[in-house]
């Protein structure tokens with residue numbers, strides 16, 4: 001039988017996970033990056049900068065995903081879907097590590113604002129968990145929906161020859177679609193359009209800032 005974690009245990013686990021998410025190179029992927037089989041390509045300075053901006057946004061998206069899952073894990077019950085949520089969280093760690101690796105290859109870095117976005121997502125995740133599993137899963141589904149829209153948009157914007165970034169984003173898109181569908185199947189509440197629009201507005205703040213810093 002699993003021992004119930006005390007509050008102190010939980011806080012230590014959370015601090016450890018936050019550091020793994022936020023300290024560069026601390027996140028380790030389980031699956032090799034989908035970019036591995038592809039040759040690197042010549043990109044102009046401008047193209048490199050643009051792709052790095054996009055990959056930085058996607059990396060911060062994954063930082064937010066970690067914050068969200070960890071915040072939820074602290075407060076949500078989710079007895080039937082806990083295992084599945086943990087699997088999804090591991091896939092998000094892979095995404096995080098792949099994006100970071102690609103940013104390094106592009107001679108760029110992750111966003112300086114990540115601790116802020118992690119803290120905000122953690123709080124929202126914890127609040128959604130308190131509101132109940134239906135909302136918490138609904139929130140995952142709505143978030144994944146946003147992420148898929150970004151990914152589709154970024155895939156359009158990538159230079160044709162950048163197969164490495166493309167391979168990463170395509171795999172992420174496939175995984176995020178699956179996470180969203182499973183959250184709804186597990187009993188997540190589909191969010192009404194006004195809340196989704198609000199989420200889009202908030203996500204614009206993230207994409208606008210992290211593209212640059």
Ligand SMILES: [Fe+2]
Nearest residue numbers: 062065092095
């Ligand atoms: Fe992800």
Ligand SMILES: [Fe+2]
Nearest residue numbers: 144175176179
């Ligand atoms: Fe996801």
